[in-house]
Amino acid sequence: MSRPLDVIIIGSGTAGLTALREVRKRSERFVIVNDGPYGTTCARNGCMPSKVLIEAANAFHRRLVFEEFGIRGGAALTADIPAVLRRVRALRDSFVGYTLQTTEELRERSIAGRARLLGPNRIEVDGRELSADRIIIATGSRPIVPKPWLAFGDRLLTTDTLFEQADLGRRIAVVGMGAIGIEMAQALSRLGIEVTGFDSGHRLAGLTDESVNATLDALLRREFAIHYGSAAELFEAPDGIGIRNDETRIVVDQVIAAIGRRPNIDGLGLESLGVALDAHGMPPVDPHTMQIADLPVFLAGDANGQLPLLHETADEGYIAGVNAFATQPVGFARRTPLAIVFADPNVAVVGKRLSELDSAETVNGAVDFDNQGRARTAQRNHGRICVYADHRSGRLLGAEMCAPAGEHMAHLLALAIGRALTVNDLLRMPFYHPVLEEGLRGALRELAAQLPTAGTSELGTCGAISPPADPRAG
Amino acid sequence: MSRPLDVIIIGSGTAGLTALREVRKRSERFVIVNDGPYGTTCARNGCMPSKVLIEAANAFHRRLVFEEFGIRGGAALTADIPAVLRRVRALRDSFVGYTLQTTEELRERSIAGRARLLGPNRIEVDGRELSADRIIIATGSRPIVPKPWLAFGDRLLTTDTLFEQADLGRRIAVVGMGAIGIEMAQALSRLGIEVTGFDSGHRLAGLTDESVNATLDALLRREFAIHYGSAAELFEAPDGIGIRNDETRIVVDQVIAAIGRRPNIDGLGLESLGVALDAHGMPPVDPHTMQIADLPVFLAGDANGQLPLLHETADEGYIAGVNAFATQPVGFARRTPLAIVFADPNVAVVGKRLSELDSAETVNGAVDFDNQGRARTAQRNHGRICVYADHRSGRLLGAEMCAPAGEHMAHLLALAIGRALTVNDLLRMPFYHPVLEEGLRGALRELAAQLPTAGTSELGTCGAISPPADPRAG
Numbered sequence: 001m002s003r004p005l006d007v008i009i010i011g012s013g014t015a016g017l018t019a020l021r022e023v024r025k026r027s028e029r030f031v032i033v034n035d036g037p038y039g040t041t042c043a044r045n046g047c048m049p050s051k052v053l054i055e056a057a058n059a060f061h062r063r064l065v066f067e068e069f070g071i072r073g074g075a076a077l078t079a080d081i082p083a084v085l086r087r088v089r090a091l092r093d094s095f096v097g098y099t100l101q102t103t104e105e106l107r108e109r110s111i112a113g114r115a116r117l118l119g120p121n122r123i124e125v126d127g128r129e130l131s132a133d134r135i136i137i138a139t140g141s142r143p144i145v146p147k148p149w150l151a152f153g154d155r156l157l158t159t160d161t162l163f164e165q166a167d168l169g170r171r172i173a174v175v176g177m178g179a180i181g182i183e184m185a186q187a188l189s190r191l192g193i194e195v196t197g198f199d200s201g202h203r204l205a206g207l208t209d210e211s212v213n214a215t216l217d218a219l220l221r222r223e224f225a226i227h228y229g230s231a232a233e234l235f236e237a238p239d240g241i242g243i244r245n246d247e248t249r250i251v252v253d254q255v256i257a258a259i260g261r262r263p264n265i266d267g268l269g270l271e272s273l274g275v276a277l278d279a280h281g282m283p284p285v286d287p288h289t290m291q292i293a294d295l296p297v298f299l300a301g302d303a304n305g306q307l308p309l310l311h312e313t314a315d316e317g318y319i320a321g322v323n324a325f326a327t328q329p330v331g332f333a334r335r336t337p338l339a340i341v342f343a344d345p346n347v348a349v350v351g352k353r354l355s356e357l358d359s360a361e362t363v364n365g366a367v368d369f370d371n372q373g374r375a376r377t378a379q380r381n382h383g384r385i386c387v388y389a390d391h392r393s394g395r396l397l398g399a400e401m402c403a404p405a406g407e408h409m410a411h412l413l414a415l416a417i418g419r420a421l422t423v424n425d426l427l428r429m430p431f432y433h434p435v436l437e438e439g440l441r442g443a444l445r446e447l448a449a450q451l452p453t454a455g456t457s458e459l460g461t462c463g464a465i466s467p468p469a470d471p472r473a474g
Numbered sequence: 475m476s477r478p479l480d481v482i483i484i485g486s487g488t489a490g491l492t493a494l495r496e497v498r499k500r501s502e503r504f505v506i507v508n509d510g511p512y513g514t515t516c517a518r519n520g521c522m523p524s525k526v527l528i529e530a531a532n533a534f535h536r537r538l539v540f541e542e543f544g545i546r547g548g549a550a551l552t553a554d555i556p557a558v559l560r561r562v563r564a565l566r567d568s569f570v571g572y573t574l575q576t577t578e579e580l581r582e583r584s585i586a587g588r589a590r591l592l593g594p595n596r597i598e599v600d601g602r603e604l605s606a607d608r609i610i611i612a613t614g615s616r617p618i619v620p621k622p623w624l625a626f627g628d629r630l631l632t633t634d635t636l637f638e639q640a641d642l643g644r645r646i647a648v649v650g651m652g653a654i655g656i657e658m659a660q661a662l663s664r665l666g667i668e669v670t671g672f673d674s675g676h677r678l679a680g681l682t683d684e685s686v687n688a689t690l691d692a693l694l695r696r697e698f699a700i701h702y703g704s705a706a707e708l709f710e711a712p713d714g715i716g717i718r719n720d721e722t723r724i725v726v727d728q729v730i731a732a733i734g735r736r737p738n739i740d741g742l743g744l745e746s747l748g749v750a751l752d753a754h755g756m757p758p759v760d761p762h763t764m765q766i767a768d769l770p771v772f773l774a775g776d777a778n779g780q781l782p783l784l785h786e787t788a789d790e791g792y793i794a795g796v797n798a799f800a801t802q803p804v805g806f807a808r809r810t811p812l813a814i815v816f817a818d819p820n821v822a823v824v825g826k827r828l829s830e831l832d833s834a835e836t837v838n839g840a841v842d843f844d845n846q847g848r849a850r851t852a853q854r855n856h857g858r859i860c861v862y863a864d865h866r867s868g869r870l871l872g873a874e875m876c877a878p879a880g881e882h883m884a885h886l887l888a889l890a891i892g893r894a895l896t897v898n899d900l901l902r903m904p905f906y907h908p909v910l911e912e913g914l915r916g917a918l919r920e921l922a923a924q925l926p927t928a929g930t931s932e933l934g935t936c937g938a939i940s941p942p943a944d945p946r947a948g
Contacts, residue, residue: 051851056543069530070557073550083544310907332933335904377525408882415903429889430812433784459806
């Protein structure tokens with residue numbers, strides 16, 4: 001048998017490709033094995049095509065405020081759904097194209113096939129055995145579809161198939177009001193499809209702040225129905241797919257399953273590693289090193305089920321790629337938590353969720369956008385931001401929001417939280433006028449008013465320039 | 475004569491009202507004097523009505539990408555300009571309403587009339603003399619209109635009169651391509667008016683980075699003509715107002731003068747203060763205290779001609795209000811510079827302009843949005859961001875941009891600059907996917923590659939968790 005490779009990477013999605021980039025900086029002795037279509041989940045079925053669909057849907061939805069703006073003729077606009085979907089695929093193909101270049105140029109070091117672990121240093125792929133000093137597993141995830149639902153054939157959609165449709169039915173049920181479910185339900189509803197959402201919980205998009213959740217729920221329900229309650233069941237109906245939970249029973253043309261994604265670890269041979277697997281078949285993975293137990297094996301990206309978000313997955317591939325060449329795996333500090341749902345208004349959770357905080361140690365501030373100046377000029381005055389800070393230090397700890405431009409304000413807050421800034425530090429920055437960030441400032445001021453460290457002003461005094469403030473100015 | 479008041483405030487615009495808020499916390503012995511219509515420039519003629527107009531214009535403009543999105547019927551949309559302007563006024567009246575409440579409840583302590591200084595502690599208003607320990611001058615500014623242009627009567631518009639129009643002409647020239655000129659020219663052009671821009675310089679909207687300026691110039695010229703060259707001259711023409719510079723000569727129905735704003739200090743009696751006035755009649759004002767020389771007189775807001783931006787004006791009113799009660803005026807550190815032009819894409823300058831930096835000490839990074847993923851999904855893939863950092867410390871110093879969501883990214887950068895963060899500090903934050911901030915990250919990575927402090931990764935290693943990185947990982 002030939003000398004072992006330095007690294008085998010299993011999976012050429014985002015995590016696999018970022019791992020590959022690090023591996024290639026350090027060695028030519030590697031292979032990358034991929035099963036199924038090439039191209040990342042993000043580019044092929046995830047972030048990108050969903051955003052293309054959403055942008056078209058939001059542009060069409062905007063016609064509803066045209067009369068108020070003084071724009072005439074909006075009622076005659078129509079959404080050509082086959083054309084919308086063609087554009088989704090055209091742009092998707094372009095995005096996927098970028099991700100294919102890397103593996104295509106690798107030639108024989110890129111292997112198409114299904115890999116199975118035979119041990120911590122050995123795999124089998126299509127009857128061929130390969131060994132390596134290190135193995136990086138980055139096999140991604142796939143949408144969860146309850147087995148009985150498969151009986152509904154191509155009328156049962158997931159993000160794997162939705163964007164492949166030439167057209168869509170008039171009535172669509174979306175099961176699961178998490179990030180993907182909400183994004184797709186709102187987009188399709190805005191394109192004129194009769195959408196009904198189902199969820200077995202009462203919290204939307206991972207929100208834990210009941211006040212933000214209630215705001216989002218009310219805003220979404222202006223656009224489409226959402227039925228909470230027991231888990232949705234499907235049944236064959238004379239004129240379509242029947243769907244029911246304990247709150248409703250309707251018939252639709254198609255159902256989108258958006259109840260989560262499952263790591264692609266089944267059939268991978270993880271049991272051959274000799275470490276304990278949990279009830280889901282998952283081995284222990286250190287989130288700072290990506291290492292499985294103390295083995296020369298790393299599990300990165302959606303496949304480890306920890307942080308199935310593109311930017312985290314890219315980091316995990318990087319970490320695994322670096323650690324595949326470290327004598328001792330390096331523990332990397334991870335980024336400030338940030339999750340965004342590209343609904344309108346944007347939903348975002350930054351830093352700590354409300355549910356993760358001790359209410360006795362935390363002060364809360366909030367703002368509603370109903371009367372926010374800039375939001376009113378744009379007819380986008382809906383939404384709410386809640387911010388949380390440590391009651392002693394005044395440090396900003398987290399935020400939950402559904403707000404116009406929330407995706408942008410979430411980045412601002414992520415920077416602040418990551419740098420351990422206080423509420424007053426944030427209030428020292430310029431807030432231009434008129435901007436939506438002034439709404440956020442309102443919530444921050446509400447925090448500041450509850451903090452012992454609150455001064456009289458957001459403007460710090462500059463002692464170097466002149467004497468300290470007169471006590472009367474305090 | 476009765477005992478002097480504690481404070482007289484002259485002017486009840488933004489600076490006057492923020493000063494008033496501080497004064498009222500400390501004394502009941504004050505008056506506020508205002509000449510002309512009540513309501514702030516911002517609410518009545520500035521930030522707010524312009525944004526209302528811009529939002530309608532941008533919504534209408536969006537129809538041009540409808541076909542690409544798969545939305546049919548966009549060509550039949552029309553902008554009802556009288557209706558657009560009615561909405562501008564309706565919202566403006568609502569915004570102005572908020573600003574009126576404060577002075578209305580003051581009764582006899584709010585005086586309508588034109589104040590003239592008689593000395594550092596005394597004013598005259600409508601023949602009545604008033605004295606006070608301190609005087610705060612906050613008389614605002616007004617659009618500059620060359621005297622000969624007044625001959626064109628109500629066909630010569632400024633932001634004082636534009637929003638009052640019941641309808642607009644088919645052809646409008648906008649003279650001055652600063653912030654206001656660009657905002658109005660683009661908005662009116664997008665509403666279907668044939669707009670022609672004039673500017674006697676070659677730099678738009680205060681930009682000093684030629685590459686950003688060129689990007690903006692090219693984007694704006696897709697929408698309306700801009701003629702640079704000599705100062706525009708107006709002349710009476712048979713079918714309208716003639717306007718010419720050394721590059722062109724056209725006839726329009728109306729001209730908008732957007733060549734700047736002049737502090738309202740003429741006729742105010744500043745010469746009675748006994749301090750030297752400059753060629754414009756302006757006394758020396760400390761930008762950290764708002765104090766005029768060592769007098770008990772403060773000059774805040776647009777009236778001092780320093781930083782005629784709403785958020786700075788509000789700070790200056792605050793500073794003046796606090797210092798009117800300080801035994802020694804307090805020097806306040808001002809905020810990180812931030813200027814935004816609400817064009818599409820947004821123009822922004824944050825921190826230091828390129829022209830203020832020493833090129834030998836600075837590294838530059840840039841990104842164009844033409845191929846930025848999220849921008850492509852939204853058909854908004856136009857624009858450019860340039861960022862500047864100190865070549866030794868890696869600290870971010872400034873940025874100039876015209877970019878989609880630039881107003882939001884400018885706030886992110888303002889926070890970073892204000893906190894003296896380095897490029898690597900910024901790259902440590904999460905950048906969600908797909909967001910426009912990933913474009914900004916590209917520019918930051920370009921900076922990082924030129925900095926000696928650049929590491930191998932944006933992810934810091936977490937030493938507490940495991941041993942340091944293997945040298946091979948470096």
